[in-house]
Amino acid sequence: MIQKYRFGCPFETEAVTETVPCTGTYDRHEQESAAGGLDGIPYFSMSEDGREFSCPLEDGDAVYGLGENVRGINKRGWKYVSSCIDGSRHLESRHSLYGAHNFFVVDGHRRFGVFVDAAQKVEFDLGYTDRRRLSVKVEEDGFVLYILENDSVREIVREFRRMIGRSYIPPRWAFGYCQSRWGYKSAEDIEEVVRRHREDHVPLDSVCMDIDYMERYKDFTVDSRRFPDFAEFVRKMRKEHIHLVPIIDAGVKVEEGYPVYEEGVEKGYFCKREDGSDFVCGVWPGRVHFPDVLNPKAREWFGGWYHVLLDQGIEGFWNDMNEPAIFYTEDHLEEVFDKLEAYRGTNIGIDEFFDWQKTAESVDNYPDDYKKFYHQSPAGRIRHDKVHNLFGYNMTRAAGEAFERLEPDKRILIYSRSSYIGMHRYGGIWMGDNHSWWSHILLNLQMLPGLNMCGFLYTGADLGGFGEDTTEDLLIRWLELGIFTPLMRNHSAMGTRRQEYYQFGDTETFRNVIGLRYGLLPYLYSEFMKAALADDMMFLPLAFVYPEDPEAAGVEDQLMAGESMMIAPVYRQNASGRYVYLPEEMKLYRLRSVDDMDEEVLHAGHHYVKAELNEVLVFIRPDHLVPMSRGGEWEAGTDSSRLRLLHFVKDQAVYDLYNDDGYSRKVDLEQSLTRITVERDGTVRTEGAEAPECRLI
Numbered sequence: 001m002i003q004k005y006r007f008g009c010p011f012e013t014e015a016v017t018e019t020v021p022c023t024g025t026y027d028r029h030e031q032e033s034a035a036g037g038l039d040g041i042p043y044f045s046m047s048e049d050g051r052e053f054s055c056p057l058e059d060g061d062a063v064y065g066l067g068e069n070v071r072g073i074n075k076r077g078w079k080y081v082s083s084c085i086d087g088s089r090h091l092e093s094r095h096s097l098y099g100a101h102n103f104f105v106v107d108g109h110r111r112f113g114v115f116v117d118a119a120q121k122v123e124f125d126l127g128y129t130d131r132r133r134l135s136v137k138v139e140e141d142g143f144v145l146y147i148l149e150n151d152s153v154r155e156i157v158r159e160f161r162r163m164i165g166r167s168y169i170p171p172r173w174a175f176g177y178c179q180s181r182w183g184y185k186s187a188e189d190i191e192e193v194v195r196r197h198r199e200d201h202v203p204l205d206s207v208c209m210d211i212d213y214m215e216r217y218k219d220f221t222v223d224s225r226r227f228p229d230f231a232e233f234v235r236k237m238r239k240e241h242i243h244l245v246p247i248i249d250a251g252v253k254v255e256e257g258y259p260v261y262e263e264g265v266e267k268g269y270f271c272k273r274e275d276g277s278d279f280v281c282g283v284w285p286g287r288v289h290f291p292d293v294l295n296p297k298a299r300e301w302f303g304g305w306y307h308v309l310l311d312q313g314i315e316g317f318w319n320d321m322n323e324p325a326i327f328y329t330e331d332h333l334e335e336v337f338d339k340l341e342a343y344r345g346t347n348i349g350i351d352e353f354f355d356w357q358k359t360a361e362s363v364d365n366y367p368d369d370y371k372k373f374y375h376q377s378p379a380g381r382i383r384h385d386k387v388h389n390l391f392g393y394n395m396t397r398a399a400g401e402a403f404e405r406l407e408p409d410k411r412i413l414i415y416s417r418s419s420y421i422g423m424h425r426y427g428g429i430w431m432g433d434n435h436s437w438w439s440h441i442l443l444n445l446q447m448l449p450g451l452n453m454c455g456f457l458y459t460g461a462d463l464g465g466f467g468e469d470t471t472e473d474l475l476i477r478w479l480e481l482g483i484f485t486p487l488m489r490n491h492s493a494m495g496t497r498r499q500e501y502y503q504f505g506d507t508e509t510f511r512n513v514i515g516l517r518y519g520l521l522p523y524l525y526s527e528f529m530k531a532a533l534a535d536d537m538m539f540l541p542l543a544f545v546y547p548e549d550p551e552a553a554g555v556e557d558q559l560m561a562g563e564s565m566m567i568a569p570v571y572r573q574n575a576s577g578r579y580v581y582l583p584e585e586m587k588l589y590r591l592r593s594v595d596d597m598d599e600e601v602l603h604a605g606h607h608y609v610k611a612e613l614n615e616v617l618v619f620i621r622p623d624h625l626v627p628m629s630r631g632g633e634w635e636a637g638t639d640s641s642r643l644r645l646l647h648f649v650k651d652q653a654v655y656d657l658y659n660d661d662g663y664s665r666k667v668d669l670e671q672s673l674t675r676i677t678v679e680r681d682g683t684v685r686t687e688g689a690e691a692p693e694c695r696l697i
């Protein structure tokens with residue numbers, strides 16, 4: 001059951017696609033309320049001004065959701081703030097990251113879901129101020145509160161997901177391995193990456209092109225000195241079965257003669273200052289304007305520019321810096337210069353020093369800068385800070401809507417850094433600028449279920465870590481989690497240690513681990529498609545699958561990955577195994593490659609399980625199957641016609657394998673299913689069009 005309450009006059013975010021009747025409305029100014037007013041809202045007591053609502057938390061209540069955020073799978077105990085930010089240090093002390101994902105579920109004595117559909121800043125105090133209280137505060141009037149009730153947490157999530165529309169589905173090749181680095185400067189650099197992978201038979205499907213490919217960081221341009229015939233280069237790479245995935249940034253460089261800039265100015269499609277002039281700030285290219293993606297016409301116009309790269313054979317993109325990140329505005333820089341200058345030659349004491357330091361550090365992403373520009377939205381002119389969380393969403397929506405027009409039959413890959421719920425229909429997200437820290441492997445795992453709850457299925461972290469220097473063992477362990485995430489991308493920052501597998505010695509392990517991803521693709525792709533088409537999750541906390549098991553709720557470093565499997569990666573330095581909790585009897589496969597593994601049935605309960613650096617742990621549930629191919633060196637080159645089954649059959653196991661063409665937008669679950677049945681005696685049967693040949697491992 002869904003209840004919907006409207007407060008004041010909300011900005012229409014278009015996060016929700018289903019029509020949900022309003023249960024009650026409240027308008028502070030008119031002092032008028034309907035359907036029982038604020039007292040009629042279940043679970044919560046409301047503040048007088050209708051901007052803060054809170055409820056008690058009982059011992060044992062867990063709070064799941066809130067998408068991209070730090071800390072545990074169960075979010076209870078910390079305060080989160082939805083305010084999209086370019087925040088590169090994903091420390092436990094952070095309250096916000098790049099996305100605003102305002103959906104959570106309270107699971108315990110009562111089970112209910114809450115979605116706060118608000119374009120402005122929202123604070124979620126989940127037992128931080130008071131361990132026994134949950135409160136939500138919306139910065140300004142104008143939001144919609146949805147409350148969803150069901151006995152099952154998973155069903156609450158499904159109901160929510162139905163309400164917000166089907167998640168984005170990328171092309172199948174986007175499930176292949178991607179090598180990326182900020183710093184591949186030319187066609188030769190990229191060719192070298194591809195050559196090494198192919199020579200060593202380490203699978204690879206795509207290479208990301210970071211800002212270095214552009215001409216002076218201008219969107220929709222390619223530097224012709226570094227890429228003399230870009231279309232030809234794209235073709236050449238496609239012959240090697242490689243997709244190039246260029247980055248697009250939010251800021252459009254201010255430069256006479258640059259058509260995106262000139263056209264945007266002429267049509268009035270950039271965000272404006274209060275006086276009507278185009279807002280200027282500094283990002284990679286120096287001075288930029290932001291496309292006004294909240295204006296449908298400007299959105300259509302900006303999206304249209306992707307054709308420049310599509311026309312040259314590009315089939316995938318990543319959208320960046322779209323919180324939007326601001327390095328500086330000239331106004332604020334002036335204030336900073338003045339203030340710092342005033343300290344010159346003075347005797348700087350402790351207070352002055354701290355003030356000096358704070359001032360100097362205030363330059364980028366300065367909150368007041370977000371109050372200096374406006375959007376021309378369908379609801380009229382609105383100041384940016386009031387709709388801040390919708391920018392990245394609408395930039396990616398610009399691309400997604402354009403792809404539907406420009407490539408009506410073909411799926412185009414797109415993922416974004418910033419997002420709001422609703423964007424999950426247009427693209428995926430990556431988890432932003434993490435670090436080469438062991439703790440960030442765990443953070444990667446812990447973010448997955450919350451993101452799935454909010455509709456973001458196509459997601460993954462920068463494997464190996466973006467910031468700072470990686471090590472070989474860290475990269476291997478991280479890849480051993482990354483082989484399960486839909487986006488599997490090794491990406492790192494300029495200036496850090498290079499982290500392509502061939503920078504290290506153990507090529508065989510890298511080949512085998514990445515090879516396992518390709519072996520598992522039939523399962524992972526099927527599970528992704530089933531989750532997308534049934535508005536379900538692909539990665540679930542154990543508590544969602546074993547609600548009756550109190551121990552499952554405390555497991556913070558294992559996940560259910562699809563219907564058949566539990567994963568428990570090793571994420572500690574020098575560990576050659578780990579403790580694992582099994583809510584029921586399962587079969588452990590210890591995978592070293594698609595051909596080399598051992599297996600063991602483990603009873604329910606706690607175990608210490610060995611996992612050397614080259615070993616991946618997979619736990620199969622009773623009466624479940626995981627179909628595996630022998631892998632391949634690129635997605636389209638994997639042979640899916642002959643599959644082997646990881647299995648744990650006690651009575652009978654039935655698995656529905658999803659096998660479509662992987663490219664067309666039209667997806668039909670029924671049409672593309674093969675049903676694989678394994679009986680207790682080991683008999684294997686398949687039904688469905690083009691059923692692969694299957695045998696037990």
Ligand code: GLC
Pocket residue numbers: 181182210211247320321417432433491492493
């Ligand atoms: C941002 C992105 C990162 C990218 C860099 C340069 O930090 O998050 O992935 O490499 O910008 O474009």
